Amino acid sequence: MTQPILIIDDDPTFNAILARTLNRRGHPAIGAEDGDSALQLAATHQPRRIVLDLNLGGVSGLSLIPRLLEICPQARIVVLTGYGSIATAVEAIKRGATQYLAKPVEIEAILAAFDDAAMTDDEATPDEPLSMDRLEWEHIQRVLNEHAGNISATARALKMHRRTLQRKLAKHPVRS
Structure with a gap:
């Protein structure tokens, strides 16, 4: 049986819509709205792909990354956030996340973030300096x-x- 994609987001509407969209596209998905239920689902289902919100009801999702990887060492974790910054992106990657995406995000971008293909230098470097x-x-x-x-x-x-x-x-x- 295929392991489901674990979605961890405290917004129940976003969580449900993302799970439904993934399921419709042939990617089984389950959702958790807090860290404790996420860890329980991870232990039960052993997902290989996890979508993790950076802010879980005022608690940083970054703290869950090492714990999730202890439970599911082969998991690829994509961190989503509505308030992206370079510092949190770097911290997420240091803790073991595969990718870091800013909301709103297309389903294709989430699925592509799980792919093994790394970004090329052209994609990683912006053309213009930051304001x-x-x-x-x-x-x-x-x-x-x-x-x-x-x-x-x-x-x-x-x-x-x-x-x-x-x-x-x-x-x-x-x-x-």
Whole structure:
């Protein structure tokens, strides 16, 4: 029997739609909305492909990557996020994720992310430099990651008022 794709996303609507779409395309899929149920499903079904949301109800999905790989060492994990940054992408890959994609994402991109073909240098390198706003966003995300998500410590490190940092983090990331 084919192992299902495990979808871990705290948004029940997105989770259900993604599972239904994958099932219709001939890829069996099951969904979990939190870390505990995800780990139970992983142990039961031994999925070889996992779609993991970066933010699971305020908890970082990154913390699940090593635990999922302990249970399913052959699994390929694709991390999805609505608030992508280079710092979290690097951290996801360091922890064992196969790919990191920003929402909204097409089903074809998710399926392609599971393929063994790596990106070429042309795909990995942008043609234009990042804007100043995007560079600021990336720097904030990197410092936030260094301080384990602690807003107060990050604000002190950036020499920025905590409320100002919270306002910047509440905004969607700036596009390149």
